[in-house]
Amino acid sequence: MPADFSQGRQLLDTLRQSFIAQLPTRLAAIEQCWVDCYMAADPLPALHELLRLAHSLRGSARTYGLMPLGEAAGDLEDEIRPWPAREALPDSDARTHLDGLVAALRRAAQDIPGTLPALSWVPTKVAAQPGGFVYLLEDEPAQATRLASQLAHFGYPMKTFASASALLEAVERAPPVACLLDIIIADDAQAGIELGQQLHRRDATMPLIFTSARDDIEARLGAVKAGGQAYLTKPIDVGGLVDELDRMTGRLASTPYRVLVVEDDESLARYYRALLRDAGMEAVVESEPLKVLHTLTEFSPDLMLLDIYMPHCSGAELAQVIRQHGAHGGLPIVFLSAEGDPDIQYAALRTGGDDFLTKPVDAKVLLRTIAVRAQRARQMSALMARDGLTGLLNHSRIKEMLIAEVARARRGNTQLALAMLDLDHFKSINDRYGHLTGDRVIKSLARLLRERLRGSDLAGRYGGEEFLVILPDCDRDSALRLIDDIRERFSQVAQCGNTPEQIFNASFSAGLAAFPWANSPENMLLAADAALYEAKLQGRDRTR
Amino acid sequence: MPNFERILCVEDDPDIQVVIQVALEMVGGFGVKLCASGQEALDNVAGFQPDLILLDVMLPGMDGPATLGAMRRLPGVASLPVVFMTAKVQPDEVAHLLSLGAVAVIAKPFDPMTLARELRALWRQVHAG
Incomplete structure (x- = not known):
């Protein structure tokens, strides 16, 4: 527990005062170093030292809450940084600019008021942490439950709050991975925007997504001004929301080189x-x-x-x-x-x-x-x-990978499973809702595959609505459990048609093959295709 | 939940070192070991036995990510929670730091009066999940 809170504050205040008292000496050292760059036979050590002094002043000034001074030192640091690597002195234009920045630094130091007001620091900000929740403000329980169950399928657990104050309180306790706000809260047309502004002021890096039934420029502009990084119209397309969350959180960041x-x-x-x-x-x-x-x-x-x-x-x-x-x-x-x-x-x-x-x-x-x-x-x-629509491997690449993986399994005497997936009744989805909706369904399956598969697994778009999944070091039973779990989750994802009323579910059938029972790439494809055919015959939406 | 008492902090700037010391020792009541470089941290981590490591990203020589990588191979240290501190809090940078296995990233500058509180909140989250 805190040892001595008030004494800590006093000590910090004293430290800041002594930092300010030492500022003239630090500035003189920076100015001297700047002169040395042009006076010394070898300017490189002076340039390096100047960079170090500016960097250090930037960090310490900001730490003591002296933001303008920190910014001025930062400008100087950024401007000097390229020169030591070039092993050259700044040219005459850059020199004039740097002269200006050194002078600006001096002015920023002089502008610090003699008696500082009570200590005020930039609030400590936890920029990000993994495993957090998406916070949703939604006063309609049915809507909230639906969205929460959808997002959970894509690895984003959600916490729902019925009021702005409850959400703010939770944000104070544990920052979310993102906040999802309607611009209208409890019939107040501006309440969502105001809450967004409040959250943005608290932490400008927190991903903020606005949702609304409105699609006009005023509503969208209001959201942007409140710090919204995304704007989704209702009914919310879960696929679009997941794409935004992935982008904001860097969730599907690339695998290591x-x-x-x-x-x-x-x-x-x-x-x-x-x-x-x-x-x-x-x-x-x-x-x-x-x-x-x-x-x-x-x-x-x-x-x-x-x-x-x-x-x-x-x-x-x-x-x-x-x-x-x-x-x-x-x-x-x-x-x-x-x-x-x-x-x-x-x-x-x-x-x-x-x-x-x-x-x-x-x-x-x-x-x-x-x-x-x-x-x-x-x-x-x-x-x-890659396939342009889904980002999965394309037809020829996934086939090449199958050949390579079968060869590897044979050499290492390991197991290997292959799944062939085909969307059910895809033609009627296209006919009924149009090709754009069909594309969205394909993308949502691709997204779910990427989310649920291990890093070593490979997924590709094999044909129009047909997918191949290669599972190295995986026996048939494990493959069945995995693919069937994906099938189950996919069938629960609410797909969005062209109008708010058009919410429907899609499904896929899957056929499995396992090495070494099927002993070549060709035989694996044939076996998976036969199993898929069987799954379709038995009524679809199943794995065989 | 295990006790949270000792923090090893790696920061090369003497000004910031002293502020961290006040923030964590005096305000937060933690036992703190300050190290000015990644190498110094590697030399001291086993002896000090911290509960958490607070690691600056930009360090001279071995930087924060490299220090984390080296620590992960020390026996008994591999699973210690590590929190990065950085002035660069763009989403890309933060996502990269988390992908290295940090439990959180704290933006610099921080408020010395609330730093300890934030770390305790993180500790609770790490051990709740």
């Missing part, structure tokens, strides 16, 4: 692996170059780090082999070597490398290079391998 390190020096390999894992990436080391093709297929990395000098073959030769192998033609390859000769580096790049880093490699440079290249490679392959 996968990096294959080909390096025969064991201690170096361990170092790279530790470095990459620390940075949140998945890393596998292959110390024998002749096994690389095999490891590539097994691990399917986003990027490969390749040592140039290795036993049996050179990195350049290995890169050429990989480039000639159709399946890995687009894999980014980054060479690592102590080789400093630009001609040799260029020759290596010409054979199929994308970048060349000279050992010893600065950890930051290595991580940044990997992140940039892996991200771009993913974007490219996503464009090529």
Whole structure:
């Protein structure tokens, strides 16, 4: 429990006063450093020191609640930051600008009033925490229950509040992952907007979603001004709401980058692996170059780090082999070597490398290079391998993955299950509600698949309303439970037609196949298709 | 719910260090160990046995995420709740920090008078769920 609250406040006040008293000395040090940049024979140390002083002042001024001073120090820091890396002094334009910023910093310090009012700090803000709830303000219980059960299917538990005060109280106790407010509360046309403003003032980063039956510009503008990050018209399309929640919370953030390190020096390999894992990436080391093709297929990395000098073959030769192998033609390859000769580096790049880093490699440079290249490679392959509507793998990619997974299961003597899903009565959904609604149904199933499947599972859109799900290391019984659970959840999702009255449910049928009973990719597809046919025959909305 | 008494805090700026010390020791009544770098935190975490780690994101040398990664491999430390502090509270950055396994992200600057209260609220949530 708090040891001494009031004494703490007094001490903080004293600390702030002494911080302010020391400000002239700190500013003088910054100004001196700025002069040194142009006076010293080597300006680099002075630039680094100036950056450090500005950064430190920014942090401490803000910590002591002296926001304008903190902002001024921040402006200076941001402006200096690029220059040390360029190993150059700011050019004359930038110099004039920086002169202005140093002067502005001095003014901000002088503007601090001699006697400060009682301590007032920026409220402590918990920016985010996982596992929280979506808060909904809704005075109609039936509506609230319906939405809560829908959102729960997509991994967003919800708490409902009947009044603004109850919601505000809950926000104080535990911040939600997002707040969902109608702009009209209890017949008061502005109450939702006012509550939104209040929440936004408390925490500008809290995701705020407004809902309303109104679709006019005034209502939408009011929501934006109150800090609303999304606006959904009623009846709420759950799929659209989930998309917004995913976007705001970063829930479906990308999986870690996968990096294959080909390096025969064991201690170096361990170092790279530790470095990459620390940075949140998945890393596998292959110390024998002749096994690389095999490891590539097994691990399917986003990027490969390749040592140039290795036993049996050179990195350049290995890169050429990989480039000639159709399946890995687009894999980014980054060479690592102590080789400093630009001609040799260029020759290596010409054979199929994308970048060349000279050992010893600065950890930051290595991580940044990997992140940039892996991200771009993913974007490219996503464009090529993903289905435009659902974001799942496309037909040819999911078939390729099935071939790879069957090969892997055979080698490792492991289990593998395949499910083929087909939406029931899809044609009549299209006929009755139109193709846009049909597309929404397809997207909602895709979204549910991504939510419910493990990271190692693969889902693809196989045909119009047909999906394939590959479940590695999974036996038939577990696959049945998983797919049937998804089927059950999907059948409960309320689908939205074109008008508020058109709420309907959709379902799918699924057929399963398991390796090694079906012993090739072709046989697995045939077996799954036959099981799906059986499920349809038995009345649909079931898994066989 | 386990007792919440000791916090290891990793922050390199001396000004902020002293404010954290007041906020957590004097106002919050916690036992606090301050470390100025990731390495210092790694050296001290096993000996101090904190209940929670408060970790600045921007640190010289080994930064906050790298420190968290290294801590996760120390025996007995892997499951300690870690809370990041950062001045960059854009949703992308926050989502990234959470994906590394932090239980929460606290925005800098924070209010020293309520920091301890927020951490206790987080503690309750971590142990409630």
